[in-house]
Amino acid sequence: MPFRTPVLDTGPSTISAPSDAVSIVARARDAGRARGAVVGVVLAAGIAVSFAISVSVGDFPIPLAEVVPAIFGFGSPDAHFIVQTLRLPRALTALLVGGAFGFSGAIFQSLARNPLASPDIIGITAGAGAAAVFIIVVVGGGGLLVSLGALAGALGTAAAIYFLAYRRGITAYRLVLVGIGVAAVLSSLTSYLLTRAQIWEAQRATVWLTGSLNGRGWEHVRPVGLAMLALFPVVLLLARPLRALQLGDDTAKSLGVGVERYRRYLILVAVALAAVATSSAGPVAFVAFVAPPIARRLTRSSLTLVPAALAGALLVLLSDLVARRAFAPTELPVGIITGIVGAPYLLWLLARANRVGTGG
């Protein structure tokens, strides 16, 4: 991703003195920050609205006015039950999983300096998927067992990729290529299991592989919620070294950043987020890939961790709303909608950015 300097609306066309240059840089930076803040606030507002709507609509609609009281345990017993046991955990899972994938994708894409890198491509979700399909098809397990298997699969795959790519340190390029190799093995194992399975098991496995929020309860919220709570401050702390790493190893080193150490931390955090999110909702397709470039294009900045997480959360929440209500009472897996909603939006952003010449 090339660095994009924010375009100034006003300002002198020639730079006469160093102080002018400083003020121009400062103003550009402030403009960029202001834009980032506005984007963040708008995304957060969008999340709040879709969260409320998501809790409100369903086969048993709950008026928006009763949603907030019911969330905090007040209101009528019916509303209380539906919100507390059915809709709230599901909406929270969507929010947290989307955020986790957004963070994870943004970290991987910045580390690898490649817009195509994401946990989907470099093998972590492939590991989770192979383990989950193995449990569905061969062991015949469901629910918690699949979640635990996916978690173990993701972490085990990440460890394997890391050690296979390790050779007197880790480079992003080698990590990504090894990830591709490992992912290819795992996804062929998955397809092999799918061709050997009974068709009903194959269908159940396909739903899981697409990513679904159907029937998610508090037991799915808890792990991903704890992970986000623990790792969110870590991500914020690591944002500064990540910004340096984006400039390339040599530059980062000369800036005094411990390249190897921070890269290891960043990989660890991104893997943990992706693994926990995948174990809760399956590898919800394309969120980790699509959210960061959307956030980058909205904020026009090259590194956007929090906006990427917000964009991911909004995408999953909205998609789940559509997945639940589009063919009600049939509920589609959310992973279908994230691709159908998120990808055209990214394409539109790309096309628009390209027309005005800021794409690339």
Place this chain on the structure above:
Amino acid sequence: MVTKTAPRANSKVVGWERRPKGLVRSRSARAAGLAASLVLLGLVNLASIAFGSKQIPFATVIDALFNFDPELNDHLIVRSLRIPRNTVGLLVGAALGLAGAVMQGVTRNPLADPGILGVSAGASLFVVVGIYVFGVGTLLGYVWFAFAGALVASLVVYFLGSLGREGATPVKLALAGAALTAFLASITTAILLIDVATLDQYRFWAVGSLAGRTPQVAAQVAPFIAVGGLMALVSGRLLNALSLGDDVARSLGQKVGLSRAFSAASVVLLTGAATAAAGPIGFVGLTVPHVARAITGPDYRWILPYSAVLAPVLLLGSDIIGRVIARPGEVQVGIITALVGSPFFVMLVRRRKLAEL
């Protein structure tokens, strides 16, 4: 043309000198390596015809090729089953290898596989629509749906990626392709979840297989692969220039947009035809060019022919293994390529400094 005559200062700017060279440095050694790979390919071809659920001696294979006797069972197997299958494997392998190398050159991205322009996803969606809406059930029927899907998807990606002032830059193309792939794959999954019968047919096509490919399948895709392959092989110089970055390429007198469109067109022909014939096989096109690059260094005039020869070696070799390990059934080639190729690929990636793009 680029490596030797470019002024020193210039090559320093683009970092050409810092790029690790391949295993084989001299021109004659590279030619010898290519010849050795061709011999290897010939042996694999012979083995691919001889091995299978029924073992046929090499002598009989040669006999069936040059001295065909329709009365003999083994000759019939060779002529009507093994040779068509082998031909499709050869064509598909070469197509995927070339397409992968060209695609990585065009997008300057090591993660670009031949499907990155949305080709595989488009082909898959059209095949699924063919099964679900039109009730297509034969391989020959899939071919045209797959090809149409590949064409439509890649045209959309190229159009979206080339909007704007600079035209189709690598990043824009790659992002547009990956996003459209996401979109199409979602629709494909939606149809598969709605209709179990479609999923039941599709899952066997989607793995990627050479089983049951008839001479008609080979004949349908061969012209596309021939034209696309020729276009890819002559685009080595263009890709060398593009790999220096658009600005340097332009200053060397390249028509950047035209070169890129020409190369991309060859990828669409090759990948569309390969996907139509054997289903979406991702691994070959993604990894074989990296192997070729490790052998030859970053010169696309060598990477391309090496990829074209090594990819069918991997594909046909995997097909042999798939037929031998599960006799009398077989494991689809799309599964085996990754299992066989990945350990080798990972080993290669770990090897000293890798020739980067």
